Amino acid sequence: MPLFRVLSERDGAKTRPRRRRTRNLEWMGSCGKTDENGLVLSLTRLCLLSLADNMKEVWAKDYADNYMDHYSFRYIMGPFNILPGHLVEELTWLLCTRKQMSRAALHLMLVPQLRSLSLERCPGLLTSSLCAHIAARCQSLWSLDLSGGQQLSSKVLSETLGCLPALRSLSLAGTLCDRCVIKTIAHRCRLLRHLDISRCHLLSPAALLPLGGGGSFLTSQSFISSSCSAPLSPLPLSSLLALDIGFREQEGDSLAAAAYLLLSLPSLERVAMEDLAQACCLIQHRQFNQTDEFTDREGVPRLGEVWREWRLRQGIDKKKREGAAADEKEQKENIMWDGYGSGTEEDSIRDVGPNCSQNQTEDKKKGQNVSCDERLILLLKDVKGLSCDSLDSLSCACPNIYSISVNVDPFENARGRSQGSLLAGGLQSWSGQLRSLSVHYPGPPVDLLPALQVAGSSLVSLTLEGVKTSPHTPLLEVIKACPRLRNLLISAEPPTTPQGAEDEEDQWDDLDLPQLPNLCSLTLNFSYEHSQMKPVMSWMSLRRVLKCLLTGSPLLEKLSLVSLPCPLNCVLQDVLHILDLDQYPFANSTNSPPMPLGRVQHIDLPRTDVKMITVRSLMQRSKRLNYVDVSYCWQISQLEWLNCETSSKVQVVWL
Template sequence: MPLFRTSGKRGGAKAPPGRKRLRDMEWTGGCWKTDEDGPVLSLRKLSLLSLADNMKEVWAKDYANNYLDQYSFRYIMGPFNLLTGELVEELVWLLCNRKQLSRAALHLLLVPQLRGLSLESCPALVTPVICTHIAARCQDLWSLNLSGAQQLPSKVLSETLHSLPALRSLSLAGMPCDRRVIRTIAQRCRLLRHLDVSRCHLLSPGALLPLGGGAFCSSSGSPESLLALDIGFGVQEGDPVAAAAYLLLSLPSLERVALEGIEKACRLIEQREFSLADEFTNREGVAPLKEVWQEIRDKQDRDNLRMRREKTTVHREYEDEEEEGIFLEEYKSESEEDASRDEVSSCSHSQSVGRKRHLSQSDFALKLRDVKGLTCDSLDSLGRLCPGICCMAVNVDPSEDTRGRSKVSRLAVDLEAWSGQLQRLSVQFPGNLADLLPTLLVAGSSLVSLTLEGVKTNSYTRLSPVIRACPRLRDLLISAEPPPSFLQMEHEEDQQDNGDLPCLPNLCSLTLSFSYEHSQIKPAMFWTSLMRVLRCLLTSSPLLEKLSLVSLPCPLDYTLQNVLLAENFDLGASAESTGSPLLPLERLQHIDLQRTDVKMTTVKSLLQRSKRLKYVDVSSCWQISYSEWLACKTSSNVQVVWA
């Protein structure tokens, strides 16, 4: 295999790589599903499948036997060097998805035209040697994901990133990333738009501060995000809040953020309590928050003046000389008096559609749209400082605040700030599910995604009101504790929900997961009213693609059989695009039915109903025997998991 040392960009993709294109892929074992009636494979897809099937026995085998541990190539001239970067990226993704990517195969696929590389699903392959090859061969990478590679020293990681100045997206979650790596990112990766360093426990909050003067400071207007939840601790208790405030001020174009203490940081900024962070900024050797704030104000004033000059230039094209002079004098006087008020009006008009509150007493607002790591502390300040939020994740403490109010009731009040515009909401709440209903009545009308984790159920729990509060949902995930088995709750919900069961016609993903004790062979199945709600949901959601029903405290097999016997569901305009009404569960691709009473006959009926189905998990389903599973596995192309 001869070498070549050119850094040519043969076949390089011009568009950013990666996740959007990969999300559109629907590989099913040896098939790529593209049609409702079954797999229809193009020549391109067949070629990629052939390459994947022959990678181990042909390409990687030859390289491993003759070159892998004997030579160190800067570049390899081989068959994969002739492919476009997009095709190589798809091939890497396919091999990772099949758990077939080896060290030798990765050596061959690290070609100069590669723009996106994700090794998140095979972190064991991320070694210093591989990183050396990445730095030497793929210097034009736009997207790199090495999340979970815990064996990689931070020095090697820093040296690798030093050679990748074109990066736009970088994911290092769960890695031994330290302050040196962050400094390298800030100094070298000047085009970076997305950084994920979550679960990097060697990072303290202060270690993130170099980002404020480097990587994300751009005027391109591209969406930018910083994810840094569950990192190391600071020297003082208030370090996370001070660090978050510094980053919010020094990176005003951030739209997606996951930081601890972000709502308290917003309160600090809103109240101008910058002196509270002086000890932190002095210790970290960065500018005081007051100076950073003043710099932002000066920049806003300069931008405001430039915009007014441009506006004046436009008017001069349509006014004669005499009228122009009068206009400019009046406009100059008026702009000096009302500059800040005009700025507030403009910001409110563009970012606060449907808001129920005004901005804070200042005219400063952040561009945040997606925020994670929130608590119920100071959410009111977050609402005034960040009017454009449409996605959030909140951890709610079931205790009371200093005024004796429950924090979950405060959440309902605070969410009014974004009523009508909140699209995605995730709540972790170790309290009764019914207590979240006021919150969902406030925010549910606009939600397309809802996640409720850790909630509890009891004899008064009713799922129907929760579901009806969010009629536009496309994704619903509820992770709950089952009610005590000695409680009886069938009759109450049946009576109150009779004739008014929930309907989510846009639902694409449904997850209902209940916790259980491992000592129990099977869950106590007494919540029979849950069957009725679930049957209505499955029957009225023909677009459902992912279904996960784990350890349900009610009979499931009978419910699924009733759904499969249901008549066609007419979607109106949606049905016209497919030519006929859809059957319930017809579009399913992924099914998880762990620890339920489902039977193999029902599983086979599901396999016959959905032509797109590619994965079924029936682990710990006591009604299914090993012989039944083995027969189903050998007779079907669908991956059926049983244990």
């Protein structure tokens, strides 16, 4: 059993730094994959699963019974401090995703070699005592996620973050983060690259100014010296998510704060803030006097001064780019003289950055006489929280965007143009390069078709939220407009009128049905009334769309179909019929194409008419399947669920 003891500071709790492989956050979400056949797990994986299964009754039992609530240890000499950090991270992820994480287990896994810790899935464990353990034991953390920790006070957050200077990524979404916490982050977390403070309702837009080096750093916290009242240099943030952060102190504060941060954080690539596009427009037209009252009140430099510093920084960067371009041109000329190849002017322009002369031409067409040196060109690639009418001003300042989230208001005045055409025109600037599009629109999806036809050819992720459907909703046209999708999420209201029998036939020929061969995640989520047990079967032709998606997406890994307004069981039976060996004679051949649903791992089917016999067939055919949710499926009885739960290794959820 583990040996527990308290280390004093003179004992020295430092450990020799270990070399570890470079890992990113996406790896944490993919560690559940098996081999190509979905049958064999690695020995390391099997050992971690065994640890997870026995964590409560074996590994954490002695500590929980005899030590946890009796002593407070600065450091624990236990079974996990000898494991490499990435294995402890994976074990933590397994326990959290399987809802097996406990306070005792978490205490044992807070080891010095830990580099990444995410407690987003178990916010109930976040307490001031736990944060004290994190601050004392895990001072080398690179990534920390405390999202949803409503019981953590501002003081606790500040004290914890003040002890974690190595942080590169931090998520405090939905916490009690306030201005004091932001000041602590700006002063102590000087390596921070990613910050998520969405849904922090105690924050005002002005409270974010210290991130860009603005505002006073005076604070009552003991771990920040009173001599550090002078503004620091901006943080090297490349990602800042700050939507729904509370109430603005005065009208225009969010606009002024966004403009200040855009100019003072030169490395920003991913941003979610209110009035972001309007801030770009304000900077483009040099309307800095509109923000003087805000900057004077907050004690930060006026935007005119910040703009001049930005231009100076851009000039230095431009000289570096020109020097690099000259060196590259010289190298290409040497190669050409040597007879190995030649470089073109087009290649040089593409490598250096946006074409300055082209941008000047576009500005002249819009009636703006702006020199190339004064033109605002931001590095933003991923933006959220925009509106349709702001896309034009954003496209001038951000030509390299590949991911965008737009809120479309159907009642907003579009000056005689429909919101759909306005969205299509706004997305035209990024046509061919947009990879991800999210649209919130409380209207029919047919209005969004022009925009999808403009940007859909390059999209790999599409999200449509709040749309209102009908039996004539052109989902097949949406699929056809986005042939490269890997992720499709539609959250919609079901049709209010039932579909007539004569409308069930579709004009598409079976041979012409569009397919999404790269699709990995599919979500169709229909809203419902809680008092209504069964959804109204009002969209019968949706069955054909579902069959098209399930049979034409052999790489599908995650499937979520919630409260469908059409029969689903018959669709799944038809797809499973295709998987029969007599229908798919070369299913076991190495040269055969992937089978439909052959790679699915996670299935959610709440409030549908699916039957247990169909679920069992899915579990038999899909070798990688590990989770099925059939909550509130009225065709499944408790006895059927109990029999399936005891006879299968797949986790089946039923209510």
